[in-house]
Amino acid sequence: MLSQKARYALRALTALAELEPGAQAQIAEIADEARVPRKFLEQILLDLKKRGLVHSTRGKLGGYTLGRPASDIELAEVIRTIDGPLALSPCASRMAYRKCDDCLDADTCPIRKVLLEVRDATAEILENRSVASMIEKPVSRRRKTAPRKRG
C-alpha cells in the first residue's frame, strides 16, 4: 500500500505542476489546493526538496516550485522518495536490494523470482508516468479515441 504521505506528495506535486510557468506557491496554498494538513505538508516538501523534486525560496516572499519540468518527474521517483522501494520485498528491489534475513539462497528463491516480476511490471508503469500526466485534461466527450499519454 501507498502511504497517505505518498498520496499527499503526489497531490502536492500535481498542484505545483498546475501553476502558471514561473509562478511559485506557498505551503499554505499548496496545503489548501492539495488538501494536505499544513504542518505535515512541510515535512513532505522537505523530503521532496532533498530529492530535488521541488525547489524552495526562503524568506518573506518564499515558496515552492517544481525542481524539474513536470514531465521529467516520474511517479516512481516520488513514491520511492516518500515510501521507499517499489518492490514487495527488499530482496525483490533493484534500486535498493537487501537480502531477506531468513532467506537461504536469493538466487534460487522462487518467491523472490515472482516478486521481481511484479516489481518490474510496477516500475514499468510508474517510471513511464510523470507528474505532467496527472494534469492532462479529461478527454472531451466528442472524441472517440483517447489522447496519447506522454507524447
Next chain:
Amino acid sequence: MLSQKARYALRALTALAELEPGAQAQIAEIADEARVPRKFLEQILLDLKKRGLVHSTRGKLGGYTLGRPASDIELAEVIRTIDGPLALSPCASRMAYRKCDDCLDADTCPIRKVLLEVRDATAEILENRSVASMIEKPVSRRRKTAPRKRG
C-alpha cells in the same frame, strides 16, 4: 511491501506442496521446513484454513494438507488472504474497492487511474502463478529455452 506473515504463508504452502501425494504434515514439521516460528505459524495456518487453502485434521494423528491441488492455489489468493488487497490504495482495488476519505471524485482521480494500472499488472502476474509453480525444479543446464509456466 509484503508482510513477513505473507512470506511465511507462501513458504508454508510450498512446504505442503512438496509432500508426497496424500501425505500430511504437522505444524512442527512445517515450521521447521518453512523456517517459521511455530506459534506464529499456527495463526497463519488458521487464516489459510478459513480461506480453504489448507485442510486440517485434528487429534493425535492430525496435520495439514493443501485444501486444493497446488496448481489451483494462486499466489494472489494467498497474499490477499494474509495481507489484504493487492492494490496500492483501497480505491484502486477491484476485489475490495473503498473510496479514499479525502478523494473528491474517484472517477476522474488521476492517481487512482495509474494505481489501477499497477494493480492490474500485479494481479495479472500473481493470479497466473500457483503454489505449484514455486516448486518447479531448477532449469536443467542443457536446455536452451525455459520450460513453460503453468502448462
Next chain:
DNA sequence: ACAATCTCTACTAAGTCTATCGAGTTAACC
C-alpha cells in the same frame, strides 16, 4: 484416561503512520 495434535482468544513489545508543536533561520520591506 492419556497424550498429542489442532483451535482460539488474548496479550505484548516494538515499530510505523499521521500528524502536531515550537523554536530556529532566511529574506523582503519599511
Next chain:
DNA sequence: GGTTAACTCGATAGACTTAGTAGAGATTGT
C-alpha cells in the same frame, strides 16, 4: 535594524500495525 512572513528542522504524541508469545480448550488415536 527591526518587523514580519515565509521556509527549516527536531522532538513528540496518539493510534494503529506487525511479529510473535502464552495458555487454555477441543479433538482424536491408543
